[in-house]
Amino acid sequence: MPVSLHDYSSHDQQIWDEELEDFVPDRVFDAHIHLFNPDHLSSTEPTANRWGATDLATIQQWAAKLYPGRETHFLVLGTPLRGIDVAAHNDWSIAQVRQDPQSRMNRLVTPACTVEDIRRDILEQRFMGLKPYRIFSVTGDIAQCRIQDFLPYPQLELANELGLWVTMHLSRFHGCADELNLSDLREFTLKRFPNIKWILAHCARSFTYWPIRQAIDQLRDLPNIWYDVSAVTDVRPLITLFSREDRRRILYGSDGVDATYFHGQYASLGRAWQGIDAGRLDLQFPHCDGRPILAIYEQLLSMKHAAEIAQWSGNDIENLFWRSAAELFGVRFGNDESDVNSVGHSLTQATYVRAKELIPGGTQLLSKRPEMFAPGLWPAYAREAHGCEVIDLDGRRFIDMTTSGIGSCLLGYADPDVNAAVGRRIAMGSMSSLNAAEEVELAELLIELHPWADQARFARSGGEAMAIAVRLARAATRRDKIAFCGYHGWSDWYLAANLHPTDVVDGLQGHLLPGLEPAGVPLGLSGTALPFAYNDLDELQQHISRHGNEIAAVVMEPTRNAEPDPGFLEGVRELCDRCGAVLIFDEISSGWRMHLGGVHLKYGIMPDIAVFAKAIANGHPMAAIIGRRRLMDAAQSSFISSTYWTEAVGPTAALATIRKYQTLDIASHTHRLGTRMSQAWHDLSRRFSVPVKISGHPSLLRLSFDHTEAAALGTLFTARMLERGFLTGGGFYPSFAHQEHHITAYIHAAEPVFAELAIAIQQADVLQRLDSAGTQVRHSGFARL
Ligand SMILES: Cc1ncc(COP(=O)(O)O)c(C=O)c1O
Incomplete structure (x- = not known):
């Protein structure tokens, strides 16, 4: 039985104060919550008296109680109860949700809903997506039905056409571990409905350890899949998800009010689970302090422990609670000043200034010098890097559309499989007096x-x-x-090409850089x-x-x-x-x-x-x-x-990497994304009359401006893209972590920048623009700093 706000106990408060206050960030986006108005369900329905009236104000009051002082917004999901008046429920709920411009709603759909009605609601009423549910299955079997049994093909086609979000509560006994569910998801995401964005509710309906453990390797490779963690109180599925899935695909959700705001939890019993509501059972606690806490706090505690075990950073936790949802659903929190990529006082820049005093040349690799991109603006240091995203020392976040670690991170940064293998090896001791059998x-x-x-x-x-x-x-x-x-490489045998006397002057021009001095290379190697x-x-x-x-x-x-x-x-x-x-x-x-x-x-x-x-x-x-x-x-x-x-780390990482390559089609992925990027650059160039030079294989693309002020234009492009949250330079090496949506977002950000480049060319004022942006023309090759 759901508790009321008055039932929030002193023990709940203690758990919050002692365990959760330092875990839950200042902002929360609850991507799985329900509203309910009893007027929309006839009192003769068996579930009618189980659900309490819950409007937007109720869930806001609950949020203020559960996460005090946090700014909270919601993705409200239509409440799927048998016999509910679907139209009335949707109309009332969306009107509630609209009272908070930063909250969103997925429309309750049943197979009886017409495509025309759904389309009209989506376009006119500001629904973001759909909430189907298994109890409406046309097969009548609510426990063992397939996705298309409760979200019929015409609705799937509409969702694909409009690129909708679908919060999917998988049916069938084993949820995501079920072969039919997996094959349907493969078919839908990879082939039939590539534009639908799925949120697999309840850790892909894995309330116990088992389903997600079975399915994670397959789910992880599917595009357009996200998860909400709502109502999962068992720590084990959370550990699997947090350590093996892309962290940016996991969203917070509570399944409040009726499903988790009670004292108890969802307990695993082997591969089955059951809601244990302490208020309804005669539980005795002769040997311990028997004060059950809210199930939502059980969930948060398990999330905290899973995040610790998966070694999540504070940034990962913020992504989970709000930032990923904010980016995906276009939600703005507060006045969002902290997210603007402005430089201001910057630890990143200050560190690089110091580096140039302590480290000749500032960095160990020429290609990582900020002077090669946009001096004074380029973030020299990554505090974190995951997938294709990097975070600098000031916490500023960028999508990396450059070379994915100078070509080294083809699977994306911090690949979970490679890192897991390396982590295991380090824990066992990766260096000793003996060799590594790997x-x-x-x-x-x-x-x-x-x-x-x-x-x-x-x-x-x-x-x-x-x-x-x-x-x-x-x-x-x-x-x-x-x-x-x-x-x-940098070795003597190679730099010897620039030694004189030799029959070739500046032998490395066209191969590496023009004008390189081979100082320190013995003259005796000349001519070799x-x-x-x-x-x-x-x-x-x-x-x-x-x-x-x-x-x-x-x-x-x-x-x-x-x-x-x-x-x-x-x-x-x-x-x-x-x-x-x-x-x-x-x-x-x-x-x-x-x-x-x-x-x-x-x-x-x-x-x-x-x-x-x-x-x-x-x-x-x-x-x-x-x-x-x-x-x-x-x-x-x-x-x-x-x-x-x-x-042992090197060979262990190589084995894990190559074995992963063997299971993926890296070549097609990098070719597809690189081709799309190259087309986008050509298109931007034509639309804005900014001449570019694009060369290289799609997986090793190079970009420059075909202009006498090419380096200055390149610098301005980089500087403006930094302001928009993208690292961009003279090329793009796609990784497996890059997805179509990264390129779409990049193109969107690049449009106004190309428009400015066109004006700068016309007005011949690119240098003034660099000056007012706080940078200078980037270096095109080696230069003393
Ligand atoms: C073709 C080729 N060879 C050699 C090297 C040098 O490798 P490293 O930077 O790991 O010393 C590079 C690096 O860019 C390269 O691209």
């Missing part, structure tokens, strides 16, 4: 994926792995010279690194004609900015075979994103050595050198050895 398993897996290779060695970063590959080639061939194309252009077989041929039997290796990416011309890779392979040079494919950036393994597998040209780093371990330090036995064996005639190449 490296053997990883060698096996890499060789299985690349059957031309026989052996593997491991390192922890791309540049050092390339240095190992070059050392192996030199040791095996007893030759010194390296013909190369593209960028391959011979650059050639991608797709220019003649240039490579000339090096080989001139230095044929001195060339140890040809080093290149199989592809980077362009597809190989027909016959190019075959030609390189043949030249290597003819002159006895080792063909080394650098797959550090190209690997995994266009093909499972190296992209060379897609082109059907096998190297002698291939090198992986970056995306091989989704953001954890790891690199692999795989190759043919006769070359890899050369490691034994040289000295290639390092302490941290033996720790």
Whole structure:
């Protein structure tokens, strides 16, 4: 029996004060709550006397009691009671909800509702979506029905057409673990109704540990799925959801008033559950302090414990309680000043100023210098990174539409599966005096994926792995010279291309950056690194004609900015075979994103050595050198050895990452999103007459402005997108965490920015605009800071 506000006990108050006050943030969006007016249910209905009158003021009073001092808004769901006057209930409820402009409502629908009525209500009455329920199933079987039995196809089609939210209380005994439910959700989200946004109520109806544990790996991969945690008081399903699902897909909900504002809880009994209402049972507590608390507080306590176990940050908890809902449903809390991405006094900026005093060049990687984006504005540091979102030291949040961690986080930041594997390994001890057996398993897996290779060695970063590959080639061939194309790291062998005297001036121009000084690289290496252009077989041929039997290796990416011309890779392979040079494919950036393994597998040209780093371990330090036995064996005639190449996190992360790649179609995903982004840039360019240059594969896109003031325009674009909550720079490498809606939001934000760029070009005042935005033209290459 629901309690009234007067039944809020001193023990409830104590639990709030001692346990929950510091957990529940200042803002709450309750995405699962009901209103009820007894006038809409005939008193002869059996449920009539179980439900108390609940209008908006009631749930506001409850919220003030339950979460004192918090600003609270609601997603009200139509109350699904048999015999309810659906139209009257909806009309009355939405009128209540409209009294709070920041609350929303999903319209109660039954199979008897006509599509015309629903459409009219949605368009005219401000409903946000639909609330179907199993008790209206046309099959008459309310416990074992399928989604389409209580949300018929015409209504599904309407929801898809209008892109509606649907709060779905799954039926069938095992909720989300039920094979029919899962196959329906797969079919609906992936194929038939891709625009419907589903909120799976009650942790996808997992009141016990079991359903969500069975289903999480499948649900997690489906698009357009969110969850509310309402009425789940068992901590176990919450732990599974919090630790294994994308945190941004989980919303707070209470299922108040009648379902959780009573003293008791939903107790698990094996795979079944039951509401235990202490007020209705004769419970005795001879051995303990027998004062049951409100079920909603039981739920909040379990959420708190699950958040601790899943190591959620304060930011994650805010997302859960209100921010995700605010973004998804367009809700504004308070005067929302704290969310505006204004710089003001910034710890992030101050930290970078200090860094430049303490760390030469400010950062460890040129591509992460704020000077490469929008000096003074670009957030140099991420306090947190999840999916495709980063949070700087000031708590400002950005959707990252740049390179997803310089190409390393292909699954998205803090991928839960990879992190779980790494966390386990760290807990067991990831470094000792002995080796990590995971490296053997990883060698096996890499060789299985690349059957031309026989052996593997491991390192922890791309540049050092390339240095190992070059050392192996030199040791095996007893030759010194390296013909190369593209960028391959910071090592001496590579920078030697810029040493003088040499027959090439500024050898790294077009491969890395123009005008790089090879200071610190021994002059004795001059003439050992011979650059050639991608797709220019003649240039490579000339090096080989001139230095044929001195060339140890040809080093290149199989592809980077362009597809190989027909016959190019075959030609390189043949030249290597003819002159006895080792063909080394650098797959550090190209690997995994266009093909499972190296992209060379897609082109059907096998190297002698291939090198992986970056995306091989989704953001954890790891690199692999795989190759043919006769070359890899050369490691034994040289000295290639390092302490941290033996720790266990790297190979553990790589195994978890690759195994996840094996279950996903990363190549299609990155291709689809990259293609959409490239089309969007072309479209913006045409609509606003702002000339752009777009190049690269969809999974490794590059963007610049085709204008004499390209760098200044790029800086202004970046600065304005920062104000709108997006990191954007000279390219976009989509990750698996990027979804269509991120691109849609990005395009929406970019429209006014392109309009401003057009004006800046017309008025030739881009520099003044940068000045008033507090930044200067970004660097295009290496510069002393
Ligand atoms: C093709 C290629 N090779 C080598 C490297 C160097 O790798 P790392 O930065 O891990 O040393 C990079 C990095 O951008 C790269 O893209």
